Each structure stands twice: as C-alpha cells, then as structure tokens.
Amino acid sequence: MQRPTPAFIVTSSRPRVGKTLIARALIEYFCAQRRPVAAFDVNPDEFKLIDYLPAYTAAASLNDIRGEMALFDQLVSGDGTAKVVDLGHVLFEKFFSIAQKIDFAAEVRRRSVVPMVLFVPDADDRARQGYAMLRDRFGTLPLVPVFNEAVPQIGRHIVNFPPTESGGMPIVIPALSGVLRSVIDKREFSFIAYAARTADTTSELYGWIRTTFLAFRELEMRLAAAEQARLAQPAARRLRHSA
C-alpha cells in the first residue's frame, strides 16, 4: 500500500513563538530519513525559512490566485513528498479562510494526503482565539498544540489549548539555552549535520534534536494510525465523511 503523503502546517496567530524553528527541524527530520520534502514559507515581507533551507523551500504568497494555486495545489498533491508550511501570523486568518472556502480538508482526504496543523501558542489571548477558531472550523483537520518552552509563561496557559480528538495530545519542544539558541539561529547551521558529527550524545543540543525528532515521529505515527482507521471504515461512510 502506498504511504500517505504528510502535510504539516506549522502556524500560530501570534508572532515570535518559534514557528520557523519548528518548521526547520521538521524539514531536517524528513531529510534525516532521506525522504523527499518540500517546504513553503508563507510569511509576507519576511521570508526566513527560505533563508535557512533554500534548497527545500519555496516562498509562497496569498496575494493573488496564482499564489494560492502555487501553494494549495502542491499541498493537496499526494506525490509522496512530505510538505511543511511555515505559516506566519499575518496570513493565519487568510490561509484558513481560503482553506475553508476551497474545502481543503475534504480534498486532502481524497488525495491520500494526511495533513496536520501544528499550532504554536503564546500566553496572549489572541493565541487562544486562533486555536479555538481552528478547532471550531476545522473539526476533521488534525490539530496539535505545540508548546515551545522557550515562549514566556506558556506553561501557565496550557489549559487554553486542550487536545483535539483528531490531533491528539500536545507536544513539547524544549527550550534551549541562550548560547545554543544563537548557534542554531545561524543560517548555515544544520541539525542533522551537527548530530552526525558530534561525539557527545549527552549534549543539550543533541538531546534537543533527539527529543524534537521523536516528537515528530510520534506525530507521524498518529497520522498513520488515523489514516488506517479511516481506511478501515466502510467505503460508504468514508464517502459521506469526505463529501
């Protein structure tokens, strides 16, 4: 059986929560397994992901229908290439408004694409509202809160981002010390290159990479399990669900 194509949308309704870092790590997670991956940087006027991983990343725009086609037509393609979208807070509303209008959730199911929205919150109420909007409007789209421990006071607001039935429990990205943060922020830094060359598997950064990649593997397993459960449903029920 052909493996379904994963499509991860890393997003938030708030800026500076670590979306691009998580998207970078996710791309390298697929690269580490020698799996094809294509990424989209949807941050108007501030392309960052593309600066880090230009070989895998395309700048995407939602300014006109051509931009929408370039992004969404790729996202629904069940071509076996994993997709990672780094969706900035400025276009958060617009992206999901388009997705709802063109019925993105139904189309991906038809194309054997398994999407997952990774929502990175902060303590601001607008993050809670953004998450609630996704939960309410996209009930069938797997949605997972991603708590970045580097985001101030996020631990106190976890209750605002309850697990969803379709996405499962939140995942946690550990915080890195300031020095290591400045190391990984360098454009030439690569997680897999570092992991390959380091001899010290007890280092903080190695531990961060291992924890984060294990979290991504856990997410993939959830998607695979959900897809298997969906395929096990009687065909008529699947059709009703995707109609």
Next chain:
Amino acid sequence: MTKPAVILVGADKGGVGKTTVSRALLDYLLAHNISVRAFDTESPRGTLKRFHPDITDVVDITSTSDQMKIFDTLASSESRITVIDIRAGLLSTTLRSLRDIGFLDAAAKTQLTFTVFHILGPSIASLEEISEAATFMDDAHYILVKNFINNTTFFEWDPATYNSYFKKIKDAHEITIPKLNEMACEQVELASVPYVSFVANKDAGGQAASFSFVLRGYVRHWLGNVWGEFDRVKLIDMVAADLQRKGAARQA
C-alpha cells in the same frame, strides 16, 4: 401526467452573463436528477452547446421551423423541462412571439409552467427592459437576476425607482449571482465542461482531468452560492416539484 416546463433565460443586452446562468441552471437541474433539454439560440455557433453538448441544440428562435422544433415537442419530449438560452436582444421579441403562438395562453390555462430568468445589466435601460417584459408576465414565474460575475455594479439604480418597476410584476423574485474569480471563470471556459465536471476534476469525456484544486474550490464555492439562490426562490417547486418527487422515488 407531468406538465411541461419552459425556462427562458434572456436579457435585452449582450454580455450580462445569460449563458453563465443557463449553465449553472442546467447543472442544478441535472444535480436534482431532473431530465432537461436545452436550446441555444446563439445560432449558428452556440455557446451553451459547447458546455452541455449532449442535451443542447442550437436553434434560430426567430425562425418558425425552429420555434416548432422547440414548442411543438414540449409535451412529447422525454425531458419535461426545456431551458432556452435567448440570444442577446431577443428577449422581448421572443416573449412577443410566444404570446402570438398562444404559448402564454397555454401557461395561463396551467397547461404548462413558464419561468423567465431576466438577466439585468447595470444601466438604467435595464429597468425599461423589466417594464417591457412585465407586459408578458401575467402567468409566468419571473426571476430577475443581478449578475455580478462580470464585476457588474448596480449602483446607478435608485432603489425606489427599481422597486417601482420590480413590483409591477406579480410573482417576481430576485436572485443574485456572485462574482466568480476571473481565473477560475477563464479556466472553466477553456475546459469547455459543465461547472460540476470542473469541480469533479473531469474533462469533457468524463476522464480524470488536472484542473487546479484551488480553482475547483472557488468554482465549487461559487456554484454552491448560485444554487443556494435557486433554492431560496424554490426553483424546483416552481418548475418540477412532481418530477423531483418521482426522481426521488426512483432512487429510493
């Protein structure tokens, strides 16, 4: 025996989107499992026929032989609903002809159902068209269509003036066709398929096509809104309530 129904789609001005409405209408009726035939009066080269070739004939509505081809077969045709896409500028002429051949009298005697979709243009002259059409509409369902698909604006109209024309007509309804994204519109044109086929990603031969998912999404959304307008005025009840009941019974 089910009464035949005739739906006329027309305007006295060109370029207001008559064929767009006809296409959406045919898709709508077919989606309700209602057998329908269509006549395209853009003789000799029909536009509607390009999108619905299996159910559309191109005719010259001004010729007697073609009028016979349409109206003399209303009762004998397998399709009890006939949609006629009237060529620009011929709406009033056609209504006059229908009166002259006794068609409007037949509608008055409830031997058939007659519905007119009058597509409005943005100019004040359109209001005069309403007035002219009104003289033929005593026993018809009259649906005024504000068509925004071509980015039309209707701001020239004073609402009070518009209402004074609109309210002259008994059993008149108003529907709005929203704007469809230009590129989506263009791609459906190039594909020459019904809107539902485009949405389903099927080419004219029914084979899988490779239309953009985004464009298909926009067309699906737009078509849903148009059909919502048809639902709102209870179009099926107007033209084919008993046909739909039979179709549903057949499916059950």
